[in-house]
Amino acid sequence: MWPRDRKLRKLDECPYYLVSRASLLMTATLKKTFAGAGIRGLRPSYLVVLWCLWQRDGQKMIQLARCAGLEPSTMTGLLDRMERDGFVTREPAPQDRRAMHIQLTDKGLGVHDTAMRMMDETLSMLFMGIPLEEIDIAARVLRRIISNVRGTTGESTGR
Template sequence: MPGNPRAGTAQLMELLSVSLGVYYGDFTVAAATEGLTASQGKTLTVLRRGPSAMRALATTLSCDASNMTGIIDRLEKRGLVRREPSPTDRRVKNVVLTDEGERIIDAIRAKMHLTLDGLATLDEDDRATLAGLLERVFAAAPAAIPPTSR
């Protein structure tokens, strides 16, 4: 493998695949303990970055706009999000995370034991390196991964 950059890339793709599978499995189980589907939990996670228009949420989460409406309806019924008019376009409704929605995301992340245990094996330098590498690898998707504050 050392002389073959494609083999290295294939190995990294496999490691990313396994890592994301573990992360999302962990996330899905933790979200379920809060009575949420994985899609509802992911929606709250995206909204933690700030308010979003419904169409932008659907694009970010790669789902149909009608499906996004159902997800938001259920989250709003539980008091985890609210809809409000966009300050720049009154025809657009933004979805905003409530304090309760914020609390639920914190609770989900606190229950992601596989992920937390894995990250706990990293020291501060390792964490900074990992964050920098992930930012570089996914730089083409700036809306999906917010830069870390260092």
């Protein structure tokens, strides 16, 4: 529980600052790692979508949005770029004429191993000098924050 009486003296004592800054820096780092790995056009933001499709190829946009935790309006632009960069194809879904059927291209599928390796490498660098035990606690804290927000926004259990 956050202690009401804790005074924030410096910026880096504020959890909100820490999470925001870490997020931006981790993204920038990942971007550089990708750039140096010879994968043309792969961006950190593509990862959540690729991840969903690697698990199960061929999904509707709305499914990807829910899986990635992004708004549908955000997915539109994201998929525009992913299509432009050759990672996915977007076709009208056969059963539902409202829906779009998103599928991996060969490039999108083939990039899996390298992307995972790059992610691993990046995480190794980012977590340098931090005991694994603390990394796992931090992950648990973040998961709880996420579920705390979902719980109070009137969302059902994130399905």
